[in-house]
Amino acid sequence: MAEQEKNKGRITIIAKNITGNANGQILQESKRTKNVVGGQFFQNGKKGGVNYQINRERQAPLELRVLKIDGPFDENNKKVEVVEKNKWYTYKAIQFNREPKKEELQNLRWGVKYDDEAMKELAQVSCKGFKEITHKVLENNNSSKLKIYAFFKAPNENVSVGVEIEQGEVLIIVGTEQHSESYGNKLMFPAQAVREIRENYKKHKHANILIFKDKFTEMQLSIIKRDAKKLNKDIYFKPINTVSELVNYINNGDRTINRSKQKIGVIKIFSHGLPSVLDFGLDGKNEEAQRFKLSHVTQLNKESFMEHPVIYSYACRTGNSDGRVVTANPGYKYDSETIKLVKPEESLAQKLAEHIDAKVYAYLRRSNYTSTWMDGGNKEYKSKYMTIEDDEVSNPFNPKDWYRATLGDSRWDESLWNPDGAFLLPTSGKSPSGLLENGMFIFEKGKTPVKQ
Template sequence: MLDYGSTIEPCLKREYVIVVGAEDYYDRPGNKMMFMAHAVRYVRIYGSRFDITTVLYFRGGPGVHTDRQVAALTASVRKYKGTARSVRSWRDVASHINTRTVNGCQKRVQVLIFFAHGQPGRIWLSADEGIFLTAGDLGRVDAGSFTPKRDRNSRYTFRHVTSWACQTGNAGQRGSAEQNLKNSLAQKMADFWDIQARASITRTTYAGTWAGWRPWDRNTDRRNIDNAVWEDDGADGSVESGSGSDQGNMPTGMYLLNPGQRSGYRTEDLD
């Protein structure tokens, strides 16, 4: 029997979700597993700050990612106490995010990350299969599936969605950077999900994946998996906001887009 005046605090599990798009655009050794490598790097660096860490990866169509490549990703994520799961559609991703109980506790997503190709208005989840994330898909995720704004996790206090896909902060329109930001997929994410989104107007660069090493260089920490460079500890360096956009002249930087924001956007150094 409980002592008089005692209370039972409901348990809340905070989840870190990383969505990995299939690499079906570049077939070069250094590119083939780069999205997977950055997912592992983020699990290694940040995963311990959350109660649950999940990597949801798109394998792509036949021959895009081999069994050995997927096994390497899964083993590395598991090494750093995360779980890697294959998904085939945005509906699968949304279903995972919207699942609000686990092992008898409430579960909410605190941080959502995307590593994938992109262009104004869509993130490429599995382009060869015609699977993209667009504004019309955002409603599948319930805003209530993210941690409440008042929630403060002592290990990781800020809730957000970050897309490292190219031009997620770009609407692809003529006009100013501000106009493109306010009409972008990233701003729609912020509005639909009531959470800060972080994205680039310009193309992002994954040049730091292997810290400048060419695929043919020798490195004791690296190996070749079915003609793809891999390292069990993941990527060496961060993705960055680079140069170039559909308009050709948009400013670089990772922008912070808040729910309902339409002006006054600012950038922040992110990793």
Template sequence: MSGTIIKTGEIITKTAEKIMLNATNGDIILNAAKSVVISSDKEIVYNSYEAVEQEEKEDLLVKKVEGPTEVDVGKEYTFTAAEFSRKALPAELQNVKWAYQIDDGAIQYFNNPGKVIGGVVTKNIHIDENLWDNKTLKVYAYFQNPADDASVECEVKFVPIELLLIFYIDEDHKGNTLMAEVAQTRLKNIKNSDWYDSNIHKVHCPPIQSIDEIIKIVPKYYKKYGGKEKVVVKEIGVVSHSGGDGPISYETEIKICPIKDWPHQMDMCGWEQIELTWAKEDPICVFYGCNSGRKNNGFAMRISKLSNFRDVEVWGQSTSSFPSFYPDYRVTSLARSMGTGWDIRGHSYLVGGDGGKGWDATSYKPNKDTLDEETLKKDFPKANPMNCYKNGTHVRETHQGYFNDHRK
């Protein structure tokens, strides 16, 4: 290190027990306009120059890197070079470099440095979405070369997009608007659920004219959100008229695996063609139409046996289904009974019910969409339960409010 020391002032005083001036490669010049005074209580000694041994500094190394042990793809994390082999000057800390290793690949180097804060150096690192299929990320801080003992290894966690697709039959047929509103009610209930995360859960209500459109539509949503490898299905719903062989599209004939002599329902060979990669936690498939969940080898039970519905809870109606403001009681209005008013007020559900109970279910109260539990229990018929199947086994029998209720 070289440089010039300049002291300027009217009077400069230095006091110490011992003062030594060394010029290791030059002269010491005392220059005064008047006098240079050298005084001593003992003697003034003049000797030849003796070289001063330079104090050797210990190499500066990063000894410890701190950071998370798990990182999520798409998020940013802070890593810290927290300990060093000796006390480091701020200028030395500016020389800390950073590098990383993905799985067992080659070490790669960051171009930009970290930030010196106090006696440590921090670096913010964004976990790129391209790391979704990698397992580990190792981050190094160093002065000369990256070393494993000055690194932190993180497990790379990828949270896939979870699709919730509520299909509804959209054709010029009685109840068309009802189908759309039932799907919209489910969408709203999902988005108001305490588990819903807009960054993870993507909810859509695709209209269809024939049931086999589902086969072609599902892959389009995989593509929309980055590809099948990055997307799983949390829920499939089908809002439609239905029967013992599943959902019905009355006006549009099915081209892929139609039921023999009745091309308005899709046979099992069509349902098993749907490309479905299900979410690991609590995936469901719900058929809201009439008689879709009858026991004794009914439609929902048969669907639950298909390989592409393995470990999925498949729900269906145990009886005919009717419109209602509530998922657990059958409550309707005079306007709705006449086929209008679905999109004007309240929520819309298709719930199980018995024939001939339409008048019992009709409410003339102005607040029919906000009735309390006591009034519902006293004045209106309970909804018939839905049946739930998993891998061909009947696992649950309860009303739709179990998973779909705007009051929760």
């Protein structure tokens, strides 16, 4: 019985002579045919001969192509329709026009295209034999969508995976200039906001400007809004006048922004500041109502933010806790003892980082907005300068500020503007100095602040 099972599926012919005659064809089909003879082995074809395919042209192997890609899949292998920034997602080449050989997969290439830009090959995963790859969108990428391609020779739009990139709201908060209403200073904060749109958010669908409106004229607000929307038609421009309005917008949105659907991913702040205070109305009649303090931090709903939001404060001393009056002196210098009073780990910047799990960039020193109009002689930029009438503009008390603000020209009743916004970002100021370091510092939850 065991021997029968062993030979099951075999045909064994044992004969002295085997003759096969047919008027048409004798067809033998098998996975393997073996002929063993002791003497001679004859195959004769009287008319057409014996055909071993030698009369046909050799067929080239079928060119290998990718037919289908799948993804993106998150860390739980769940397929998603929207990807978040700074998170890894998996993409898979799941179908080919024939079974690929291992060595052929070494020629498999991958590419990515953001928005309507040209496709770029992903060199780190191309030609490595990978049928699956992981990919993430970096934090500073402002694209709204991407496509992933897998191919051997050239990318094909029909063999790609398109997906949306989650775009958290970019909230640009603009303070007033009531401390030094000079020709160049008056519009320096909104000029920085317009520059941000120009440099970073032209295509962002949810980049919005909140501006404290005290002492800005209706004409100024109209022109600022106009120029921001020229750069990005989707910009939402919202005048406000108190920190309470700011907190309410962050927490709840408004008729235009549905906060349950649109979380905040980035905040950029251009305003005056004091140690651990964002002073959106410094020296103005509504100054107290326009100050964001440590006590306001816990009023912010964590649910209003994306995971790990980013905050840039270009206000003075957001990362500094030393509020002594003496430090207001521009010539003040920290020594080995007084430097201990700065306590960046207790600052507004650190409190924001802890409360909403944000990465916060802020200064320990004052910030310097002199660079706003430092055009470096750029002819195209300079050709766009304009002035906006403003009866509040006057000569500031500090002659140095006056020279900086007017670029050497005495101007009254006019404010400087450029439709392209500021030319350069603010920089770290020179005061207070001594042992207090300049530059931006990074504040993160559970970490010691470090210089950028």
